[in-house]
Amino acid sequence: MAYRTDRKTAEGLGSGHAGTHHHWQMMISSMALVFVVPIFLVTFSLGFGGSYEEVIAYFGHPLPAIITALSLIVVVLHVMNEALVAVEDYVHGVPGYLTQVAVKWLAYILIAVGLFAIARLAL
Secondary structure, three states: OOOOOHHHHHHOOOOOOOHHHHHHHHHHHHHHHHHHHHHHHHHHHHHOOOOHHHHHHHHOOHHHHHHHHHHHHHHHHHHHHHHHHHHHHHOOHHHHHHHHHHHHHHHHHHHHHHHHHHHHHHO
């Protein structure tokens, strides 16, 4: 017995009304991570092991700073979305809503602090 209406089948929405959107969002961020993380690891390893002044000079160039900032944003947003799914699954009601707000705030604060630190290094 089918519990889905023709409209739901055509739109691709399940009972939660956002499962397909979340799936594609996670697929896109995962594909971005496939490209961003190896580039970041190579960039980071090239600047690793020098003295303090050499590392500051290396990350003062635009390319390593941009790659580091891009990887920071993609990784934190991906982790935030996964954490939100875990909160939706296991915490319900007002505590769930407050936990979701806290997860989003923490993620955006991490991005802001990380970008500020990268900007300080680059300038």
